[in-house]
Amino acid sequence: MSNHHETTSLLRPFTGRPILMGLPGNGMTSDDATPRRERGSVMSKFAALAALALVLGCTVFTGTSFRFSVAKDTFFTRSDDVAYLEERIDLWEAWKQRGNLVEDRVYLHTRHYSPIEAKHEFPIYLNHSDAYAHLVADGHKGAFRNSADYFLYQQGLDAQVNQAFCAVAASVALLNSLRGILEELPQDPIYSPYPYATQTDIFNECTHTNVVRQDDTFQGILSAPFGVSLNSAVGLLQCNLNSESWDVQVTHVDPDKVSHNDMRQTMKAALRDPNSRVMVNYERTSAGQIGGGHFSPVGAYSTALDAFLIMDVAKYKYPNAWIPTEVLYQSLGTIDYCGQWAGPAAQALLPPALLHPATPADMEAAKRQLGCQPKHRGFIVVSKK
Numbered sequence: 001m002s003n004h005h006e007t008t009s010l011l012r013p014f015t016g017r018p019i020l021m022g023l024p025g026n027g028m029t030s031d032d033a034t035p036r037r038e039r040g041s042v043m044s045k046f047a048a049l050a051a052l053a054l055v056l057g058c059t060v061f062t063g064t065s066f067r068f069s070v071a072k073d074t075f076f077t078r079s080d081d082v083a084y085l086e087e088r089i090d091l092w093e094a095w096k097q098r099g100n101l102v103e104d105r106v107y108l109h110t111r112h113y114s115p116i117e118a119k120h121e122f123p124i125y126l127n128h129s130d131a132y133a134h135l136v137a138d139g140h141k142g143a144f145r146n147s148a149d150y151f152l153y154q155q156g157l158d159a160q161v162n163q164a165f166c167a168v169a170a171s172v173a174l175l176n177s178l179r180g181i182l183e184e185l186p187q188d189p190i191y192s193p194y195p196y197a198t199q200t201d202i203f204n205e206c207t208h209t210n211v212v213r214q215d216d217t218f219q220g221i222l223s224a225p226f227g228v229s230l231n232s233a234v235g236l237l238q239c240n241l242n243s244e245s246w247d248v249q250v251t252h253v254d255p256d257k258v259s260h261n262d263m264r265q266t267m268k269a270a271l272r273d274p275n276s277r278v279m280v281n282y283e284r285t286s287a288g289q290i291g292g293g294h295f296s297p298v299g300a301y302s303t304a305l306d307a308f309l310i311m312d313v314a315k316y317k318y319p320n321a322w323i324p325t326e327v328l329y330q331s332l333g334t335i336d337y338c339g340q341w342a343g344p345a346a347q348a349l350l351p352p353a354l355l356h357p358a359t360p361a362d363m364e365a366a367k368r369q370l371g372c373q374p375k376h377r378g379f380i381v382v383s384k385k
């Protein structure tokens with residue numbers, strides 16, 4: 001499916017503190033997941049480094065002044081303190097190089113603090129004032145035609161509850177952004193009587209039958225073929241919208257059929273329509289990120305950058321990001337090798353060995369039995385009729 005086999009762990013990109021974490025199971029991991037590895041040695045090193053971090057992160061007092069530093073020129077009153085710190089830094093650098101931590105690479109990807117006029121590195125992450133400035137740069141007399149959806153998504157964009165639920169989280173965020181114009185939202189009992197879609201109550205009889213079976217007894221998204229395809233995400237939305245009032249259109253970005261400008265104009269039109277929303281299914285590595293296929297809503301378009309703002313539902317991994325139209329087009333035009341399949345009825349017939357395959361050969365056998373067919377990724381536009 002479109003959102004599995006990302007290979008990275010949880011991260012706090014705003015603080016730069018990587019957290020080592022993996023998913024349990026047989027190694028067939030999902031979006032934003034970490035490959036399994038020996039935990040004992042990693043955790044023992046992590047404990048040692050926690051103590052080291054306390055040393056490196058302490059405020060060093062020198063008389064009445066102080067400075068925060070992790071550099072080798074930190075002021076100490078004793079020369080042996082300097083030698084000790086240098087040794088610890090050298091050990092830390094060597095350990096990082098040996099570990100080749102994915103977490104560090106993800107963190108570095110988020111550190112783009114370019115001035116708004118300067119030549120940008122992309123993606124530009126929405127974690128500094130220059131990036132936020134593009135939300136209002138296209139505004140005229142207070143009407144920010146290209147960025148209104150960004151603010152509407154603040155009504156209910158939650159982080160995906162696990163690392164395979166990006167399509168679910170994106171769909172839920174889209175539904176919650178329609179509060180006020182949507183006749184009826186899914187209602188989680190925990191919030192009753194207030195309507196609020198969650199990654200639990202979005203599943204209903206329609207989704208179980210036509211999209212994927214996901215309940216207390218069967219975890220279809222966490223079973224072969226894993227995740228949710230673009231076509232399945234369409235079904236997820238259709239099962240939660242009144243077809244007499246709402247239209248759900250999917251565009252598979254086949255470069256032979258859909259041009260770069262076609263994509264730009266269609267998505268911009270959806271952003272400018274207060275009764276429309278757009279979400280994308282893109283491939284992270286093609287967009288300058290770490291991971292595989294991923295879903296997220298689109299919150300804005302910047303004319304100055306010719307870039308779309310991806311409202312990343314993997315909040316633990318990446319901030320929202322401006323991705324240039326050309327780059328996004330390339331990432332939408334990638335192939336999901338199980339972009340179309342026979343659905344929950346076929347999945348229910350898989351034997352346990354293929355439902356949770358332990359080897360690549362088992363996975364290929366499961367895909368054949370499920371009738372997996374390759375499809376281009378792309379985007380979905382939801383609009384009021």
